[in-house]
Amino acid sequence: MTFRLLILLTIYLSMASSLSANSIIPKPQSSMEKIGEFEITKRTTISTDTSLSRNGIEYLQKHLYGVSGYRLGSSKKSPAISYHLERQKVKRAEGYILDISQSHITIEARDSAGFFYATVSLMQLMDSSIWSIRKNARKRWSVGCHRIVDYPRYRWRGMLLDSSRNFFSVSYVKKFIDRMAQHKLNRFHWHLSDDEGWRIEIKRYPLLTKVGATRGDGTKLPYSTYPAIRGKKSGRYSGYYRQKEIRDIVAYAKARSIEILPEIDIPAHSKAAVVSYPDLLLDPKDKSKFKSIQGVSNNTINPAMESSYKFIDGIISELSTLFPFGYIHIGGDEVPRGAWSKSPAVKRLMKKRKLKNNRAVEDYLFTRVDGILKKHHRKLLGWQEIVDGNPKLRRDSTIMAWKSSKASHKIIKKGYRAILSPVQYLYFDQRYSKAKGEYGHTWSTPISLKKVYSYRPQYGKQIEGIQANLWSETLLSEKIADYLAWPRTLALSELAWSDPKSRRWSEFNKRVKSHGLSRLKMQGISYRGAK
Ligand code: TNX
Numbered sequence: 001m002t003f004r005l006l007i008l009l010t011i012y013l014s015m016a017s018s019l020s021a022n023s024i025i026p027k028p029q030s031s032m033e034k035i036g037e038f039e040i041t042k043r044t045t046i047s048t049d050t051s052l053s054r055n056g057i058e059y060l061q062k063h064l065y066g067v068s069g070y071r072l073g074s075s076k077k078s079p080a081i082s083y084h085l086e087r088q089k090v091k092r093a094e095g096y097i098l099d100i101s102q103s104h105i106t107i108e109a110r111d112s113a114g115f116f117y118a119t120v121s122l123m124q125l126m127d128s129s130i131w132s133i134r135k136n137a138r139k140r141w142s143v144g145c146h147r148i149v150d151y152p153r154y155r156w157r158g159m160l161l162d163s164s165r166n167f168f169s170v171s172y173v174k175k176f177i178d179r180m181a182q183h184k185l186n187r188f189h190w191h192l193s194d195d196e197g198w199r200i201e202i203k204r205y206p207l208l209t210k211v212g213a214t215r216g217d218g219t220k221l222p223y224s225t226y227p228a229i230r231g232k233k234s235g236r237y238s239g240y241y242r243q244k245e246i247r248d249i250v251a252y253a254k255a256r257s258i259e260i261l262p263e264i265d266i267p268a269h270s271k272a273a274v275v276s277y278p279d280l281l282l283d284p285k286d287k288s289k290f291k292s293i294q295g296v297s298n299n300t301i302n303p304a305m306e307s308s309y310k311f312i313d314g315i316i317s318e319l320s321t322l323f324p325f326g327y328i329h330i331g332g333d334e335v336p337r338g339a340w341s342k343s344p345a346v347k348r349l350m351k352k353r354k355l356k357n358n359r360a361v362e363d364y365l366f367t368r369v370d371g372i373l374k375k376h377h378r379k380l381l382g383w384q385e386i387v388d389g390n391p392k393l394r395r396d397s398t399i400m401a402w403k404s405s406k407a408s409h410k411i412i413k414k415g416y417r418a419i420l421s422p423v424q425y426l427y428f429d430q431r432y433s434k435a436k437g438e439y440g441h442t443w444s445t446p447i448s449l450k451k452v453y454s455y456r457p458q459y460g461k462q463i464e465g466i467q468a469n470l471w472s473e474t475l476l477s478e479k480i481a482d483y484l485a486w487p488r489t490l491a492l493s494e495l496a497w498s499d500p501k502s503r504r505w506s507e508f509n510k511r512v513k514s515h516g517l518s519r520l521k522m523q524g525i526s527y528r529g530a531k
Contacts, residue, residue, distance in 0.1 A: 022146065023515035024124045025490050026184055026497035027508075034145035036102040038080075040064075040126070041140050045075035046082070052112045053083035055255050056119035063123065067132050068139050081105040083115055090114060094186075094257075095151030098122060100143055113257040117184050121148060124182075128518040131182070154457075156419050156465025157496035158187035158261070159489065161481075162429075162472035164194035164272075166229070167239030172478050174252055176485075179525065181256035183493035188253055189261045189329065189467060192241075195271035195296040196225050199240045200262070204314045205277065212272035214238035220275040225296050231476050246322050254324075261381060262323050264315055265331030267308075267365060268292060268339070271299035280307040283345040290338035294473075300335060303365035304345035313372050320376045327398065328376075330369055333383035335362060359389045366391035387414055398464055402427075405455070412462045421467045425455035426492065428484050429471040432528060439480045441473065449512075452491035453505055468492045479526040486527035490516045 022031055046057060061071045072081070086108035090097060096109040096118035107118040123130050126141045159180055161168065168176070177188055192200045198212035215221035216236035224233050241249075253260050266273075269292070274281050281301045292299050301308050319328055339358070340346040346361060355361050370380050370393045380397040384407050387399055398417040401407035405425070408418040423430070423444045430447050431440035438446075457466050468489065475481045490512055494503065520527045 022125060022144070023511065024121050024148075025511060025516050026493040027499075027502060027511075028121065028148045028150040029499055030149045032147045034101065034147065036145045037142045038100050038102055038105055038145060039140055039142045040072075040081075042068075042070045042072075044072050044080045045078070046072045046080070047074055047076055048083035050083065050085035050115075052085060052109070053107070053115040055112055055257065056107070056115035056117075057083060058255070059116065060119050060123065063130050067130055067134075067136055068141075069135060070139075081107070083107045083109075086110065090151075092151035093155075095149075096121075098146065098148040098150070100125070100145045100147075102145060105143070113186065116181070116257045117150070118148075120182055120184065121150065124515070124519070128515065128522050131519045131522040133523055152184065152497045153459070153499065154463070154465030154496050156187055156467065157185045157493070158189050158419065158421075158465065158467030159185055159485075159492070160189040160191055160263075160421075160467060160469040160471070162191040162194070162470065162475075163199045163239075163241075164191055165196045165472040166475045167197065167199060167237075168472075168478070168481070170241065170245050170249065172481070173249055175523075176481075177249070177253050177258055178256060179486075179489070179523070181253075181258055182519075183489060184497050185489075185493055186258055187261055187465075187467065188258050189263060189469075191263045191265070191471075193264045193272060194269045195292065195294065195299045196221065197237075197239070198272040198276065200246065200319075201240060201242050202315060202318050203243070204318060205311070207276040208273060209240045210276075212276040213240040215272075221272060225271075225294065229476065230474050243322060250323060259325040260323055261325055261327055261329050262319050263329035263331060263381075264319070265333070266312065266369070267301040267303055267331075267362070268299055268333065268335045269331055270301050271296050273311075274299065274301065277311065280311050281305065283340070283343040285345070286340065286343035288338060288340055288342040290336045290341075292336045293334055298339075300339040302340060302343060302345060303361055304340070304343060304349035309368060309372070312369060313375075316372055316376050316378065320378055326377075326379055327381045328373060328378045329381040330366075330373070331383060332366060332386040333402075334385065363389040363391040366393065370394060370397065381419075384411065387411055387416065400467065402469070405457075408458060408463065412460070415462075417462050417464050419464050419467050420457050421469055422455070425452055426466065426468040427471070428468045428488050429474065432484075432488075439474065440484050441471070447488070449487055449491055450505060450509075452488050453494070453503070453508060455495055456500065457495060466492070466496050482526040483528050486520055486525050487512055487516060487529070 065071050087110045090110045094113040096114040098118045099106045109115045125143045198208040202208050216223035283302045291297050373380050384401050399411045400419045400421050402421045405422040411418040429441045430444050431438040432448050433446045
């Protein structure tokens with residue numbers, strides 16, 4: 001081959017490869033591959049002109065130190081990696097421009113999230129061992145030259161972890177958050193109370209954790225509230241987070257551009273609260289007997305007791321000191337039929353307020369709770385059942401649509417904002433397939449990785465974004481949690497971040513197999529298919 005031909009071939013190949021995808025998940029909005037490589041070594045220097053880049057830089061340094069044993073020094077004169085505040089060129093919140101050439105890496109963004117995500121993208125272009133949890137021999141990291149211009153499709157890119165049905169340790173919660181951040185997810189929805197356990201220390205109401213955080217022999221909560229667990233039928237089970245631990249986790253998430261949305265599920269799904277404070281939360285004269293869809297008896301806070309509202313106010317007040325995020329999730333799902341039907345207090349309330357039926361009583365409750373949230377400068381988030389009736393909520397309330405991919409229509413019509421989390425695509429507690437031995441719930445349809453990826457979420461002004469939910473009734477171990485969450489979370493991240501027009505299942509699947517999974521493996525994640 002002549003020299004000229006060789007050059008032509010090289011140019012052609014580099015053009016062709018610029019069209020192909022790189023290793024980044026979620027896929028960037030635009031990415032161009034260039035010729036050459038940049039090499040990060042011990043001597044590479046770093047500089048910045050903004051404190052907004054702190055989280056990004058620290059994240060890179062932490063990994064380099066953990067794996068290669070060095071941190072990069074800073075240099076103002078001839079830095080090799082420079083972080084630069086750029087509000088003109090980078091127009092979108094959380095967006096960034098990452099330009100890698102043979103002599104320089106330039107990162108431009110307008111906010112802390114943008115700098116963080118640029119850094120994560122840079123690290124995904126490095127050898128996957130940068131994600132390793134162990135030190136290894138690698139000291140030099142070559143990064144292919146690229147120019148990437150990127151920003152998210154949705155503002156809300158969430159995941160729910162249910163710490164009530166089965167408890168997860170602080171260290172697992174941190175891992176969960178870190179892995180979300182690596183894939184540019186930014187909202188951690190933390191389900192902290194349910195029938196099976198109250199999981200957060202509340203100073204005003206110590207019995208919530210003294211009584212309500214333990215179930216089983218000798219406690220007030222049954223060990224095996226179906227389908228809370230699949231394992232043993234008896235024993236004792238407890239766990240909760242102390243406020244100190246909560247503060248630590250909030251800071252950990254913040255350093256990774258993740259806001260934490262705490263959820264206290266009311267008025268139903270509240271057995272643990274009700275057995276802890278029956279005098280406050282129940283009408284002593286109520287003779288109603290009812291069961292939740294999960295088979296838990298009388299699990300609902302009474303909406304006619306003033307003490308219920310005082311309790312809710314106290315909880316929300318403490319939550320707002322712990323969680324800086326502007327929203328609190330109040331549940332609102334699955335109020336069992338027959339709840340309060342024989343409560344004299346509810347009957348009196350109905351008469352006094354001219355409430356026609358049970359649904360109107362619920363509306364009254366949600367309206368009051370929204371008022372309490374307002375007092376504490378928090379916006380309301382709740383499950384779709386809240387707007388099955390007509391509570392008077394503030395316009396900026398946000399509702400999660402979970403029963404189907406069309407459930408958002410009603411929410412939008414009523415003028416609220418919606419987050420899409422349809423059980424048919426984004427309930428990661430459901431099994432992957434019908435094959436024998438699969439973990440997970442079976443009550444909805446199986447959800448394969450491909451099925452997640454095939455979801456076409458609605459887009460529009462009132463759509464905040466999307467979220468996957470990892471309910472934990474069947475999550476008997478962290479391994480099972482990992483298995484159900486991964487690799488499906490990779491698909492979630494792409495639905496939440498990337499342009500749907502650029503999504504191709506076969507290309508995504510290839511990228512997952514050749515890059516995505518090896519990054520998970522390096523961290524010891526027990527994803528489905530891991531050996
Ligand atoms: C429905 S989604 C629930 C949860 C369960 C989940 C199990 C929602 C608002 N309620 O309480 O854990 O199904 O898949």
